Amino acid sequence: xxxxxxxxxxxxxxxxxxxxxxxxxxxxxxxxxxxxxxxxxxxxxxxxxxxxxxxxxxxxxxxxxxxxxxxxxxxxxxxxxxxxxxxxxxxxxxxxxxxxxxxxxxxxxxxxxxxxxxxxxxxxxxxxxxxxxxxxxxxxxxxxxxxxxxxxxxxxxxxxxxxxxxxxxxxxxxxxxxxxxxxxxxxxxxxxxxxxxxxxxxxxxxxxxxxxxxxxxxxxxxxxxxxxxxxxxxxxxxxxxxxxxxxxxxxxxxxxxxxxxxxxxxxxxxxxxxxxxxxxxxxxxxxxxxxxxxxxxxxxxxxxxxxxxxxxxxxxxxxxxxxxxxxxxxxxxxxxxxxxxxxxxxxxxxxxxxxxxxxxxxxxxxxxxxxxxxxxxxxxxxxxxxxxxxxxxxxxxxxxxxxxxxxxxxxxxxxxxxxxxxxxxxxxxxxxxxx
Amino acid sequence: xxxxxxxxxxxxxxxxxxxxxxxxxxxxxxxxxxxxxxxxxxxxxxxxxxxxxxxxxxxxxxxxxxxxxxxxxxxxxxxxxxxxxxxxxxxxxxxxxxxxxxxxxxxxxxxxxxxxxxxxxxxxxxxxxxxxxxxxxxxxxxxxxxxxxxxxxxxxxxxxxxxxxxxxxxxxxxxxxxxxxxxxxxxxxxxxxxxxxxxxxxxxxxxxxxxxxxxxxxxxxxxxxxxxxxxx
Numbered sequence: 001x002x003x004x005x006x007x008x009x010x011x012x013x014x015x016x017x018x019x020x021x022x023x024x025x026x027x028x029x030x031x032x033x034x035x036x037x038x039x040x041x042x043x044x045x046x047x048x049x050x051x052x053x054x055x056x057x058x059x060x061x062x063x064x065x066x067x068x069x070x071x072x073x074x075x076x077x078x079x080x081x082x083x084x085x086x087x088x089x090x091x092x093x094x095x096x097x098x099x100x101x102x103x104x105x106x107x108x109x110x111x112x113x114x115x116x117x118x119x120x121x122x123x124x125x126x127x128x129x130x131x132x133x134x135x136x137x138x139x140x141x142x143x144x145x146x147x148x149x150x151x152x153x154x155x156x157x158x159x160x161x162x163x164x165x166x167x168x169x170x171x172x173x174x175x176x177x178x179x180x181x182x183x184x185x186x187x188x189x190x191x192x193x194x195x196x197x198x199x200x201x202x203x204x205x206x207x208x209x210x211x212x213x214x215x216x217x218x219x220x221x222x223x224x225x226x227x228x229x230x231x232x233x234x235x236x237x238x239x240x241x242x243x244x245x246x247x248x249x250x251x252x253x254x255x256x257x258x259x260x261x262x263x264x265x266x267x268x269x270x271x272x273x274x275x276x277x278x279x280x281x282x283x284x285x286x287x288x289x290x291x292x293x294x295x296x297x298x299x300x301x302x303x304x305x306x307x308x309x310x311x312x313x314x315x316x317x318x319x320x321x322x323x324x325x326x327x328x329x330x331x332x333x334x335x336x337x338x339x340x341x342x343x344x345x346x347x348x349x350x351x352x353x354x355x356x357x358x359x360x361x362x363x364x365x366x367x368x369x370x371x372x373x374x375x376x377x378x379x380x381x382x383x384x385x386x387x388x389x390x391x392x393x394x395x396x397x398x399x400x401x402x403x404x405x406x407x408x409x410x411x412x413x414x415x416x417x418x419x420x421x422x423x424x425x426x427x428x429x430x431x432x433x434x435x
Numbered sequence: 436x437x438x439x440x441x442x443x444x445x446x447x448x449x450x451x452x453x454x455x456x457x458x459x460x461x462x463x464x465x466x467x468x469x470x471x472x473x474x475x476x477x478x479x480x481x482x483x484x485x486x487x488x489x490x491x492x493x494x495x496x497x498x499x500x501x502x503x504x505x506x507x508x509x510x511x512x513x514x515x516x517x518x519x520x521x522x523x524x525x526x527x528x529x530x531x532x533x534x535x536x537x538x539x540x541x542x543x544x545x546x547x548x549x550x551x552x553x554x555x556x557x558x559x560x561x562x563x564x565x566x567x568x569x570x571x572x573x574x575x576x577x578x579x580x581x582x583x584x585x586x587x588x589x590x591x592x593x594x595x596x597x598x599x600x601x602x603x604x605x606x607x608x609x610x611x612x613x614x615x616x617x618x619x620x621x622x623x624x625x626x627x628x629x630x631x632x633x634x635x636x637x638x639x640x641x642x643x644x645x646x647x648x649x650x651x652x653x654x655x656x657x658x659x660x661x662x663x664x665x666x667x
Contacts (some may be wrong), residue, residue, distance in 0.1 A: 002532075002535055002536075005524075005528070005531075005532040005535070008523070008524060008528065009521075009523070012523040012524075013523075176519055176521075176522070177515075177517060177518075177519025178519050178520065178521060180513070180515050180519075181513065181515075181518070181519070181520070181533065181576075181579075182536065183483070183485060184483055184508060184511065184512070184513035184589075185508060185533065185536040185537055186505045186506065186508040186509045186536075186537060186538065187505070187508075187536055188505065192536070
């Protein structure tokens with residue numbers, strides 16, 4: 001009877017019904033948004049993989065024909081078309097492989113850092129710049145206004161629904177005069193109130209689970225995995241925090257208006273203020289140069305290296321006796337590329353130092369902000385959802401590190417062959433470094 | 436059943452109730468009369484355990500109230516001056532919920548029987564309480580007392596604001612409960628109803644029970660004279 005009474009109480013409160021319907025609509029829309037974003041990423045991945053496969057299949061077929069003497073090798077001045085050269089397969093004219101961070105099944109849940117970090121990078125001997133592909137970065141306007149994803153609905157909107165569910169559980173009894181009757185019953189008011197809170201918590205959690213399952217099934221997203229269960233558990237804890245707050249506020253014995261004001265104030269504090277304060281403090285205490293400043297510093301280094309080019313090249317030939325500096329009239333494409341690599345790796349050493357300093361500053365800022373999460377369940381919950389969606393900073397930084405390591409492997413493989421002036425064979429295709 | 440011994444309630448320097456001694460036996464109706472602020476509601480609230488006594492003891496069915504807050508509430512039913520119920524539920528649903536809180540389990544038909552016994556018309560059982568008059572809500576209160584199988588009923592000015600017919604109906608219901616051996620303690624301003632149903636009458640002034648007597652010892656006119664003499 002207690003359960004059916006509470007259920008009737010909820011179902012006969014129009015505001016709760018309206019907000020539950022809104023939550024359902026928001027959940028559907030947010031999952032649809034997330035699915036669209038993920039689909040776009042998957043579509044991009046499909047296109048770039050096809051592009052890469054097409055390139056290497058064509059080169060392999062060509063090389064096979066050359067090896068079987070059914071096709072003439074390319075003349076030296078057309079080296080960039082010949083699959084016999086490592087630069088043709090590892091560096092120039094569309095050569096290179098894609099390092100891809102495939103979206104996880106739950107990536108629909110949270111945009112997280114996916115609108116800031118790239119989810120794929122083209123790796124080539126002469127380039128590892130993700131900016132080659134136009135759709136890898138989000139429109140800055142979209143980043144500024146934020147994404148309407150499931151994490152937004154659950155982190156920001158769900159607590160408001162909890163507040164509507166629980167702000168006046170005891171005060172309304174006092175205000176409508178039923179508390180006297182309840183107090184004359186052989187029950188403990190605190191236990192009775194706790195039962196009401198627990199019922200509402202379970203009811204709202206059930207609603208969330210049903211809405212999530214329905215939305216996920218509708219948009220063909222798997223729910224039969226441990227991550228989905230973890231998401232439910234995280235949501236439970238977040239709901240529990242807000243219901244517990246409602247319980248404590250009700251125990252203070254204030255009016256419904258006071259309770260509502262206090263709870264909405266708590267929402268503003270935990271959901272809006274603490275994250276903003278964390279952001280402001282992190283930015284001020286651990287300032288990091290902007291991306292523009294970083295790119296400008298990068299270009300300064302490149303320009304500096306360009307100016308010292310002659311000196312750097314001369315030092316290289318002085319230190320490496322196996323290579324002789326060619327006269328201008330004897331200069332071939334290999335010489336140009338060798339010197340280009342010398343210049344590039346010289347610049348890279350300086351760029352690595354710059355990048356490391358930049359990364360250290362961002363890491364210090366991030367660590368400071370991470371410590372702030374314990375002051376707000378909203379930040380904790382958002383981070384948990386990002387982590388489950390694999391759109392958190394850690395995932396992207398790990399991906400970037402893997403990309404950097406892989407870029408070294410790729411460069412080493414093709415540059416070694418270039419340095420040894422080794423011709424490529426069809427069987428070499430199977431030994432290309434794989435991400 | 437309802438016993439108060441030297442019961443005193445003080446709020447700082449103000450004494451709301453001073454050395455009250457009453458004993459309401461089963462099957463008796465004790466009406467407490469007095470002007471506003473005489474201490475009638477304080478007495479009821481002390482029996483309900485809503486407030487602790489400053490001095491003295493108060494017991495229900497032999498159990499000290501403050502020491503047995505939950506247990507003593509099993510024996511009592513309470514009808515305040517303006518009994519409020521859950522407006523979005525019907526009378527039947529209200530009764531079902533409140534009976535559940537009192538740890539009583541009944542079938543729907545049994546609950547309907549209680550409502551009928553309390554005099555609530557059949558067509559009102561399923562109506563939402565928001566549409567009920569005060570008299571109808573008081574009847575649900577009586578039905579709850581029946582459902583709780585209460586040994587004692589505490590009423591705080593239950594007939595104020597009721598029209599004479601509703602008030603008369605309500606008095607008859609109390610007499611029915613009296614016949615069921617329920618001990619009833621009622622705070623009221625209504626001398627006529629007190630004279631009509633009480634077995635005992637007490638008149639209070641400024642927290643003191645000034646006079647207490649059996650109903651049959653006085654006529655209505657004498658009761659009125661005593662009352663006016665005391666409160667003036």
